[in-house]
Amino acid sequence: MFTSIQREVNQFINRGLDRTLRIAVTGLSQSGKTAFITSLINQLINIDNVTNGHLPLFEAARQQRIVGVKRIPQINLNIPRFDYEANLNSLMASPPQWPQSTRGVSETRLAVRYHNSGLFSHIKEKSTLYLDIFDYPGEWLLDLPLLNLNYQQWSLEQQNLRQGLRAELAQTWLEKTKKLDLTAMADEDILAQIAKDYTAYLQACKEQGLHFIQPGRFVLPAELEGAPVLQFFPLLHLAEKDWKKLKEEAKPNSYFAILNQRYDYYKNKVVKGFYENYFVHFDRQLILADCLTPINHSRQAFQDMQEGLQQLFKNFHYGKRRLINRLFYPRIDKLMFIATKADHITSDQIPNLVSLMRQLVQDGGRHVAFEGIETGFTAIAAIRATKQVLVEQEGKTFKALQGIRSKDKRQVTVYPGSVPSRLPSIDFWQQQKFDFDQFEPQPLESGEIIPHLRMDSVLQFLLGDKLA
Ligand SMILES: Nc1nc2c(ncn2[C@@H]2O[C@H](COP(=O)(O)OP(=O)(O)OP(=O)(O)O)[C@@H](O)[C@H]2O)c(=O)[nH]1
Ligand SMILES: [Mg+2]
Structure with a gap:
């Protein structure tokens, strides 16, 4: 009993202080940062407690405790604004386009108004959590060893x-x-x-x-x-x-x-x-990686991505104190590794993709400690460009994907093959079966929510504790 009161009191105190979260999103070029933030904003501002249902894994939304999410002016006036409107307009264009590639850092601020739960709800019914979201190139983290x-x-x-x-x-x-x-x-x-x-x-x-x-x-x-x-x-x-x-x-x-x-x-x-x-001021960090394109490309591309990611992760290792000046250590308490573009594979392959992401981070099994930081792994599609369909062939049913293929703009049905759940061995490259096509985004009507895969798993990891 005492401990549960104690816990609630602690939560109460923490909440009094902790009204803003600075969330950083990074990843190497073309890993899907812009698509991810665009979708994240879109999912959040479209939480509507009546028709709610697009974010089942996000508890606060499922429990209908989110009153509303708004974009509000950012505080740092010297950082370019994340261009949400332009990205959404690209998706709503006819034919729809992917958002433009970006350079440098950008920021956006959201206000999440929500109903409190637990003891806190008796004292104050509603609270606001401010989210400052930053998009910055992962390439900038590769300079750490310098x-x-x-x-x-x-x-x-x-x-x-x-x-x-x-x-x-x-x-x-x-x-x-x-x-x-x-x-x-x-x-x-x-x-x-x-x-x-x-x-x-x-x-x-x-x-x-x-x-x-x-x-x-x-x-x-x-x-x-x-x-x-x-x-x-x-x-x-x-x-x-x-x-x-x-x-x-x-x-x-x-x-x-x-x-x-x-x-x-x-x-x-x-x-x-x-x-x-920037870096030292972030509270939570998401690292995006497109593991699928390099698998499709070549062994050297895959190894190079692995090397790039390893260099990037070094920024978060506590064990590398000698490498990184203590002053530069970020105060982050949560770190999530996100394999993007999971709409390129069938749903049965998602666990393999998550497992591959984990292996990449843990350097093929060697345990990497991100001391004092809660670490999560997931696979998502921020902007789902394909639909999963069932195809019958010789009396058997297969899962396949349907979408508009980018290279010829034709609607195709493909079976992309299986994703290795471990770091691919030499054999894998010799008998490569994975077949990856780029797809065009699906048409989006004005007011329609961006179709996604598992963005709610990220929201729950990122915000669940703050909205509890
Ligand atoms: N199918 C699919 N493709 C995606 C998704 N997200 C991103 N892509 C593809 O990946 C490309 C790059 O995505 P961006 O969001 O621009 O990636 P970025 O990390 O911001 O890239 P830079 O700004 O160039 O560093 C897009 O143009 C799409 O072709 C997704 O959820 N599904
Ligand atoms: Mg970008």
């Missing part, structure tokens, strides 16, 4: 990455850096030109489906586009003795000195700045 590396160490790491496809793509800019006399007085235009080739190389890696790209801002510069801080590159052709010699001999205005300076500036201002201004 904080512990100097220019030489970073160059060395980049050298180790240069294999296979990357080596091929790197040729043009590498030739140019080799010809540069690093002790000569720096010419800004030449640096800008080589940096442009270097950026083109990173972009090409990205377009080829490689996700582990450093420095992250080079491919997603947002407001830094064209700034000298993004005009440096690693020096891959130097041996230890060359570095030593250059450090001793290169003058302050030489190419070598300027490159060092720019690297340090990038690290201290841009990378650190992101952690100080």
